[in-house]
Each structure stands twice: as C-alpha cells, then as structure tokens.
Amino acid sequence: MIHLQGLATRDDEKRNFRTKIIVPFDQTNFANGTDWVTHRGSNVATVYMLAGARYSSPQPGEKFAEAILRYDDRSVLRSDVLYNVHLRDWWRLPYEEPAQLPNALTKVAWKGPYPPFKDHSLRLYRVALVNPHPEKTIRSIEFVSTMKRPSLFVAALTLDPLEPGIRLDDLTSQEMADPELNGELQLFVQDMEGHP
Numbered sequence: 133m134i135h136l137q138g139l140a141t142r143d144d145e146k147r148n149f150r151t152k153i154i155v156p157f158d159q160t161n162f163a164n165g166t167d168w169v170t171h172r173g174s175n176v177a178t179v180y181m182l183a184g185a186r187y188s189s190p191q192p193g194e195k196f197a198e199a200i201l202r203y204d205d206r207s208v209l210r211s212d213v214l215y216n217v218h219l220r221d222w223w224r225l226p227y228e229e230p231a232q233l234p235n236a237l238t239k240v241a242w243k244g245p246y247p248p249f250k251d252h253s254l255r256l257y258r259v260a261l262v263n264p265h266p267e268k269t270i271r272s273i274e275f276v277s278t279m280k281r282p283s284l285f286v287a288a289l290t291l292d293p294l295e296p297g298i299r300l301d302d303l304t305s306q307e308m309a310d311p312e313l314n315g316e317l318q319l320f321v322q323d324m325e326g327h328p
Contacts, residue, residue: 134275136197138283140187151277155289157270173204173270177295179261182241182288184222184254189215189282197284198276199261204269211261215282222285224253227310237262237296239305256287258303260296 135141137149157173179201189196197213213219218235220228223246241258263270275284292299322328 134284134286134289135186136275136277136284137279138187138196138277139279139281141283144187149283151279152274154272154274156272157291158272172291173272175266175293176263176270176291177266178263178292179270179273180290180292181259181261181286182256183219183259183284183286184256185215185219185282186222186285187282188221188225189280192216194280194282195278196280196282197278200274200276201261201263201270202272202274203265204271207265207268209264213284215280218259219257219282219284221282222254222256224255224308226251227313231309232305232307233257235259239303240307241303243306243308253308255306255308262295266293266295 134153134155135149136153137151141147141149159170159172179199181199185196192215194215195212196215199211199213201209201211203209216230217233218238220233224243237260238257240255243253243255246252246254273289275286277283320328
C-alpha cells in the first residue's frame with residue numbers, strides 16, 4: 133500500500149506521509165553464498181494501479197502526483213497523475229462532474245459503503261499506465277507527490293505483458309449514477325429526537 137503526502141493530509145489531518153516512494157521491480161536473492169537478481173520488470177507493456185485520491189482538488193486537471201518508470205538503461209518515463217482526469221477522491225460525492233472520468237484507461241474497479249456516513253461510499257479506480265518501451269526492463273516505479281491538496285493512494289500494483297485492448301477486459305466501470313434532477317425538492321422535518 134502506498135500513500136503519499138498532500139497538503140490536506142499534512143495541514144488538515146496533521147499526519148506525515150512520504151512525498152516520494154520507490155517500488156523496486158528487481159529482487160535480490162541470496163542462497164548458497166551467491167547473490168542473484170530476479171528481473172520482474174521485463175516484458176511489461178502496462179502497469180495497472182488500483183488507486184484513488186484522498187481529498188479533492190479545487191482545480192480539475194491539477195497534477196497532484198507523478199509516476200516515474202526507471203529503466204535498466206537509466207532512461208525514465210514520467211506520467212502525470214491528474215485530478216478529475218485519472219483519479220478523484222475515493223469518497224464519492226453526489227453529482228460529481230464529470231459523471232465519468234475522461235481518461236479511457238481509468239475505471240472504477242471497486243466500490244463499497246462507508247458505514248460512519250450513510251450518504252458516502254468509497255471507490256478505487258483501476259488506472260492503466262502504458263509502457264511505450266516493453267522491450268526495456270523496468271527497474272522501479274517511483275511515485276512523487278506534487279504537494280497539492282489531494283494525495284495519491286495506491287492499494288495494489290500489477291504488471292501486464294499486454295497493452296490495454298489486447299487482453300480481454302470484461303471490467304465495466306462501477307461508477308455510480310445519480311438520479312436525474314427533475315426540479316422537485318423534498319423536505320423532511322424532524323424534531324430533536326428524529327421523529328417526523
């Protein structure tokens with residue numbers, strides 16, 4: 133699990149998280165007095181993240197994190213993580229705009245209730261980061277916060293040798309839909325004990 137620092141976690145929660153986290157794809161093994169390296173980052177066409185943002189951004193499209201692929205040949209590939217494009221707050225709010233994120237490689241993969249607040253639900257997105265150089269070995273992926281209000285949260289990370297669209301993908305976005313606004317307003321009046 134990866135959780136980067138953001139302005140809201142630092143200022144509102146008064147909690148400290150790292151601003152940069154490196155996930156190595158090489159594994160060093162030791163047996164019989166010998167070290168050897170297992171390259172887990174070879175033949176990777178897509179990196180999939182199960183992720184969300186903590187807190188929202190007042191600016192749609194704001195860059196709040198960066199994912200950096202570091203290759204064996206010391207080259208790098210930088211991918212911006214944009215609010216309301218790739219990810220948004222893992223707390224779903226009613227009538228969010230846009231109703232679906234515009235990034236074709238982002239889908240809601242999990243949703244669930246948040247019991248303390250009946251009007252809120254949680255969700256995590258599956259985001260595909262396409263590797264344009266599958267012939268290169270990836271040494272690591274680095275997640276960096278830009279210290280904006282949202283913070284990046286990654287629950288899982290998988291590597292796939294196929295580009296999106298080649299592998300059969302039966303995951304349909306589980307983004308919830310809001311009822312249409314019909315111009316009517318309903319009010320419920322309760323006394324101090326919660327009775328009508």
